[in-house]
Amino acid sequence: MLELRGVRLPMGAREPISFTLETGSIAALIGPSGSGKSLLLAAVARRLQVPGDIRIAGRPLARISGREYPLYIAHSDGNAPGGGNTLYDYLSLARIHHKRFLYPLAEHHLQALESIIDAFDLGEYRLTPLATLPSDALRRALMAYSLFRDPELLLLDDPAAGMGIRSLGMAQRALARHTIQGDRTVLFASSDIGFAAQTADRLLIMEGGGIAEDLAPEALDADIIKRYFKTEVLVSRNIYNGRPEVHFFPGA
Amino acid sequence: MAFAFMLAAAAFAVLTVLALGKSPAAPICFAAGAYACFLLGRLDAIDPRPTPDYIHSGSAAFLSVCALVVGRFIQSPLAVVCVIPLMALFFEFYTRRFLAIGRGDMAVGGVALNAIFAVLVLFLFRADPRFDASAISTLFSGAAGASIDKPVIPAVALCVCSALHVFARRAAPELALLSCGRPHYEGAGLRYAPAWNALLCARGALTALTMLSAGWMGGAAPFGPEPRSANITPAQDLATLAQYLCFAELLLLASTLAGPLVIAPLWFAATGALFVRKNLRRIIPHA
Numbered sequence A: 001m002l003e004l005r006g007v008r009l010p011m012g013a014r015e016p017i018s019f020t021l022e023t024g025s026i027a028a029l030i031g032p033s034g035s036g037k038s039l040l041l042a043a044v045a046r047r048l049q050v051p052g053d054i055r056i057a058g059r060p061l062a063r064i065s066g067r068e069y070p071l072y073i074a075h076s077d078g079n080a081p082g083g084g085n086t087l088y089d090y091l092s093l094a095r096i097h098h099k100r101f102l103y104p105l106a107e108h109h110l111q112a113l114e115s116i117i118d119a120f121d122l123g124e125y126r127l128t129p130l131a132t133l134p135s136d137a138l139r140r141a142l143m144a145y146s147l148f149r150d151p152e153l154l155l156l157d158d159p160a161a162g163m164g165i166r167s168l169g170m171a172q173r174a175l176a177r178h179t180i181q182g183d184r185t186v187l188f189a190s191s192d193i194g195f196a197a198q199t200a201d202r203l204l205i206m207e208g209g210g211i212a213e214d215l216a217p218e219a220l221d222a223d224i225i226k227r228y229f230k231t232e233v234l235v236s237r238n239i240y241n242g243r244p245e246v247h248f249f250p251g252a
Numbered sequence B: 001m002a003f004a005f006m007l008a009a010a011a012f013a014v015l016t017v018l019a020l021g022k023s024p025a026a027p028i029c030f031a032a033g034a035y036a037c038f039l040l041g042r043l044d045a046i047d048p049r050p051t052p053d054y055i056h057s058g059s060a061a062f063l064s065v066c067a068l069v070v071g072r073f074i075q076s077p078l079a080v081v082c083v084i085p086l087m088a089l090f091f092e093f094y095t096r097r098f099l100a101i102g103r104g105d106m107a108v109g110g111v112a113l114n115a116i117f118a119v120l121v122l123f124l125f126r127a128d129p130r131f132d133a134s135a136i137s138t139l140f141s142g143a144a145g146a147s148i149d150k151p152v153i154p155a156v157a158l159c160v161c162s163a164l165h166v167f168a169r170r171a172a173p174e175l176a177l178l179s180c181g182r183p184h185y186e187g188a189g190l191r192y193a194p195a196w197n198a199l200l201c202a203r204g205a206l207t208a209l210t211m212l213s214a215g216w217m218g219g220a221a222p223f224g225p226e227p228r229s230a231n232i233t234p235a236q237d238l239a240t241l242a243q244y245l246c247f248a249e250l251l252l253l254a255s256t257l258a259g260p261l262v263i264a265p266l267w268f269a270a271t272g273a274l275f276v277r278k279n280l281r282r283i284i285p286h287a
Helices: A037-044 A087-098 A107-119 A135-149 A165-179 A193-199 A222-229 B002-018 B025-046 B059-073 B077-098 B103-127 B134-141 B143-147 B152-170 B172-179 B182-187 B192-214 B234-258 B260-278
Strands: A002-007 A017-021 A026-030 A053-056 A073-076 A153-157 A185-189 A202-207 A210-215 A233-237 A244-248
Touching: A002 A037, A017 A210, A026 A037, A026 A165, A026 A193, A037 A053, A037 A073, A037 A153, A037 A185, A073 A135, A073 B182, A087 A107, A087 A135, A087 B172, A107 A135, A107 A165, A135 A153, A135 A165, A165 A185, A165 A193, A193 A244, A202 A222, A210 A222, A222 A233, B002 B025, B002 B234, B025 B152, B025 B172, B025 B192, B025 B234, B059 B077, B059 B103, B059 B134, B059 B192, B077 B192, B134 B234, B134 B260, B152 B172, B152 B192, B152 B234, B172 B182, B172 B192, B182 B192, B234 B260
Parallel strands: A026 A185, A026 A202, A073 A153, A153 A185
Antiparallel strands: A002 A017, A002 A053, A202 A210, A233 A244
16 A cells, blocks of 8 residues: 655655555554654655655555645644634535535535544533534544545544543444454554554554564564663553553652 | 525614615625635634734724725716725725734734824814815725725625635635744745735725725624634635624625614714624633
8 A cells, every 4th residue: 555665754764765555554654763764754745855765555655636735645743723613514524525626525525524423432522612612622632633534545644642541442443343344444643552552454664764573463572662762662452452561660 | 694694684674775775886895895804714714923903903094094085186986996995005005014913013003094084174174164074984884885886896806705705715724824824835836925915915905895895894893803714614605794794784784774873872882882892811810
């Protein structure tokens, strides 16, 4: 689905970035602050021009036209949108590329909108302006917007930031549902290693603008975290899926 | 509610024409100006970077100075009518695209421009014996309303405003997306720069139409700013428009009875009423 060859971020990494993401996978970019996670997402979203070859579904990124773009890519940088739209109005804008100019959104899209509102339990905020949403609900709304766009490649920048535990569970389930058919791919950056390890099928650890490690979540351990994040943690295993859970040492 | 305001607007217009002997073009011209002012308010609702209205931003003062200068040196009403739209576009592009100043800075700049205009008018009154004081009255009440006798031209302007309004309602989702900002707009496969330029052109054209048709009176309506939402229901939309029209016709009636300078105290009264309405909770905490 996504291929990067010889991509160089403007951070002077020694090795260029090259990796491939298969369709249907969920990959997480983790790494210390300033390692280039958001820049890499911006480059894949075509918001940042970088040297190298980026292909989506076999097509060079630059060859994807403006009209095709929303069908292939949705990128959420985690920033709240401007304007005074209510939550319902905002979410309904996500499928604007499926409607004809000056015509309303088709009925089946509106039904799908109701499903996504239910999936993120946002019904009570339907008529609330985005600017006045609680931060946790706003984070859910941003993720719901990106998912409702239904692109082939979903790029999310720190989707777990500011989410409460219930919202994290919803986000995790929503991402799993999004890729369950095997025709959608998710690449997200996360500063929450625990969320990334529990949600992604693959972890890409970034350092200094390059990919330092490419591993399965099960392979993440305390040594790797100490090496790249310069912090001592305890890593246990989730008893249901065997994936790592990160704990801090008390008083450390 | 909307119907009652429309009826009142029609009654004021009829009274102005039949009882005070104004040309039928005047109330239609005023209605077009009020409609344009209402649409300016609607544009603010979808503007990614909203600004104060055309009086508080200094746009009206800037255009008035331009009109005075052009009127002084070229002495042709047609030249004034041509210059105002061009200068309105220049003001929009210069302040919002090239300087890209925000709401607060624009309001501060607006105070300065309004002060410059006031000083200039005082200077002309005191120092220039050839200065025609009626030019100021004409600017306040709209140059077109004062000079057009046939109601066809303002009626066409009114129709253009209606068409723009219908278009804005049908294109509400696209316009609402514009208000979300550049990443959202371009993420949907739409081109932001042309849309932003079109928005500035529309603002310039509507400001010019407001200035030409209703002068400074459009900004005296005590109804904005409203919640910033692109998806206002048709009933809310109609009610607000009816209030704008009603207030504009009332101002025309008052200015016909007491002279155009009555607009200044009315503007202060309306702005004060709006301030109290918007800040009632702060003034009386448990209201």
